[in-house]
Amino acid sequence: MTAGEFLIYQGTGVSDPTGDRIRRRGEPPPWRRFDGEPVTPLERDGAAGRRLPERARAVPYEADAATVRMVNVALHLRRPLLVTGDPGTGKSTLAYAVAHELRLGTVLRWPITSRSTLTAGLYHYDAVGRIEEATTRQDVQPSDIGRYLRLGPLGTAFAPYELPRVLLIDEIDKGDIDLPNELLDIFEEGEYRISELERISDATPLVKVRPADDGRQVTIQDGRVRCREFPFIVMTNNGEREFPPAFLRRCVQLRLAQPEEARLRAIVEAHLGSDVLAGSDELIADFLSRRGRGQLATDQLLNAVYLLLSAGVEDRPDREDLIDVVLRELNGSP
Structure with a gap:
């Protein structure tokens, strides 16, 4: 039996150019x-x-x-x-x-x-x-x-x-x-x-x-x-x-497992870019604090970061209310 190559999937997100x-x-x-x-x-x-x-x-x-x-x-x-x-x-x-x-x-x-x-x-x-x-x-x-x-x-x-x-x-x-x-x-x-x-x-x-x-x-x-x-x-x-x-x-x-801070930052950067990541430190910290009290999903963080930094919410007076809507606990009351 001929031995193969173990790392077929490498987790890079880059499509195999040769397909081999x-x-x-x-x-x-x-x-x-x-x-x-x-x-x-x-x-x-x-x-x-x-x-x-x-x-x-x-x-x-x-x-x-x-x-x-x-x-x-x-x-x-x-x-x-x-x-x-x-x-x-x-x-x-x-x-x-x-x-x-x-x-x-x-x-x-x-x-x-x-x-x-x-x-x-x-x-x-x-x-x-x-x-x-x-x-x-x-x-x-x-x-x-x-x-x-x-x-x-x-x-x-x-x-x-x-x-x-x-x-x-x-x-x-x-x-x-x-x-x-x-x-x-x-x-x-x-x-x-x-x-x-x-x-x-x-x-x-x-x-x-x-x-x-x-x-x-x-x-x-x-x-x-x-x-x-x-x-x-x-x-x-x-x-x-x-x-x-x-x-x-x-x-x-x-x-x-739920991703920790370093991986959350990598996820935000991969999806939304380094410029967005640079302005999301406070929101990531808020997300981790909320997740410690109840169930939250990573895509909720992505939605919150996008809403805050790409949809003109940062300077709105109801900023915190909008963030609360997106970061609502999944195991809490509606």
Whole structure:
């Protein structure tokens, strides 16, 4: 087995100019090798690098040494990364930062609620639309079934792409109590099946379907979807519940702490510039004092700094009232 390069993700916020770094990982462990086909090329400069809101979050992301280390552990072991922390610590942004730096295309986001199901995350089949078209058209063929299928974010991530997709499973602790256990099988086997395609596989073995991000169509063979490269999965957790040991032992676990003053200053500078940072010392000190008394998120500080120094609030008589509105404690009364 040939040794690879450990620091694939470096936390710099700079997109890999050659795009080769992700290919310098070592070979996967024998128990984490997958062979899905047909292989789908990855559009590497997708929305993580194009859309302004996503790029604005990813580029200035401040990853500490522990975060960089655990991201690389997950990348090399081909395991999901379970990220726990208070709101505003950058749990979700981490997925966009990795996708941007390693040029892994669009981030596939699956926001979890109490009504989320595994099947909905995998794919959606518009049976009603197919029946309606079949009754109005005489030329509908079995091979047309792909027009009525759309992969979900989870299902797209496990399609056989040439490079790993980035999947954000946001707030997994808000899901049904059985969802983590339901995810175990696909995390271990790296595959799932689409029963609607299995039924017609003898007559139509290859079907093209739309991915969740509307990118290049994915070709599915015999109704079986199996990854070629295990996706980089970030599952965010606000710590509102415990997970079963069987689920935890299959994850790489990362806990994000609230950033201290030096890192807060770096975050403000990265997002708003050194000139803004120079005038925000008093507000950063105020933020830290308030955070010591109640729950605050880092993006509240960014909003307050912007409001104070870029929106003409500094000299207003209601300056303190406006700052209070933005820096309201998250665990306090409205």
